[in-house]
Amino acid sequence: MTWAECTGRPHRPHPWQNMTCIKKPARHAWQSAARLLEWRHCTFHQPAMSTTDQDTDAPITHFSHCHVGILNQLSRLSELPALLAPAALARKTAEQAIGFFGKGMYVHHKEEEQELFPAVRSSAQAGPERLRVEGLIEQLVAGHRELEAFWEQIAPGLHKVAKGQDTKLDELTLERLVVQYRAHAELEETEFLPLAETILGRNSNHMAALGLSLHMRHVPHFTAHL
Numbered sequence: 106m107t108w109a110e111c112t113g114r115p116h117r118p119h120p121w122q123n124m125t126c127i128k129k130p131a132r133h134a135w136q137s138a139a140r141l142l143e144w145r146h147c148t149f150h151q152p153a154m155s156t157t158d159q160d161t162d163a164p165i166t167h168f169s170h171c172h173v174g175i176l177n178q179l180s181r182l183s184e185l186p187a188l189l190a191p192a193a194l195a196r197k198t199a200e201q202a203i204g205f206f207g208k209g210m211y212v213h214h215k216e217e218e219q220e221l222f223p224a225v226r227s228s229a230q231a232g233p234e235r236l237r238v239e240g241l242i243e244q245l246v247a248g249h250r251e252l253e254a255f256w257e258q259i260a261p262g263l264h265k266v267a268k269g270q271d272t273k274l275d276e277l278t279l280e281r282l283v284v285q286y287r288a289h290a291e292l293e294e295t296e297f298l299p300l301a302e303t304i305l306g307r308n309s310n311h312m313a314a315l316g317l318s319l320h321m322r323h324v325p326h327f328t329a330h331l
Contacts, residue, residue, distance in 0.1 A: 199266035214249040224315045225301040248289045255282035
């Protein structure tokens, strides 16, 4: 079909004069335009809308549907800055916990069990005092193993939090660690350490020996090269 026949206009010389035109019914042209203009998935995970006759007959409505998805996403996007601070705090808290409990807790328990407890036990007077010391040490050592087990259960999840990865923390075990460690520390602070100070304080050499032993634990070790 010629240009004049296609357009219904008189023939005029034009750069497009050699172009041909395929005439389509108006309805098909609207459908093609609607599909071309359709911003695929522009509703951003909204329930999918089927391409019905109503869609193609009312293409303006299509744009309104797109705007619903756009506005929903903008609302979510506007909330993002407020979410960044808590996320950053969660990562920092997890990193600090890993740094302290992942090593410091074990060092603390080891120092108590290898230095403090033996020193107090050996210096305690035979009888009720030593029995009390033995009972407290047994309770505290058992507490160390339980607390370490709690930590090892939640540590993998905390490592993921520290890396910003999605995870679900074992909240029950975490709460048990917090509650029981507080009780453990209170037992040491209110009962065992005052008793230890009384027992070791009777002999300044015993207290000095404990201090020296702890000091040597924290002195850096250097390898000698011959």
